[in-house]
Amino acid sequence: MDKPTQYQIKIKGHLDDSWKDSFEGMTISNLENGEVLLSGSIQDQSALQGILNRISNLGLTLISVNAASEEETKPKDIE
Numbered sequence: 001m002d003k004p005t006q007y008q009i010k011i012k013g014h015l016d017d018s019w020k021d022s023f024e025g026m027t028i029s030n031l032e033n034g035e036v037l038l039s040g041s042i043q044d045q046s047a048l049q050g051i052l053n054r055i056s057n058l059g060l061t062l063i064s065v066n067a068a069s070e071e072e073t074k075p076k077d078i079e
Contacts, residue, residue: 004041007048008068011036012061022058023051035063 007026014030024047026040042048048065055062 002044004043005048006068007038007040007042008064008066009038009051009055010063010065011038011055012063022054026051039068 009026012035014034015028015036017028020026020028023038024040024042026038026042029037029039031037038051042051052062052065
């Protein structure tokens with residue numbers, strides 16, 4: 001089995017923590033620019049595709065998907 005990959009996924013809008021289960025436990029960070037950063041470990045390409053399909057099915061606007069180092073996916077303090 002492959003090692004999970006760290007991802008950062010940006011979508012348009014803001015989400016509260018109640019959405020966490022919709023995105024398989026990924027960290028939800030609302031950014032000041034009106035975007036949301038989903039960050040965390042995704043097991044494989046099938047799980048990534050499932051998250052991307054969920055974003056689409058919920059009518060959310062996908063901005064970007066990037067593989068990231070573990071350091072980049074740690075939550076940052078947002079003021």
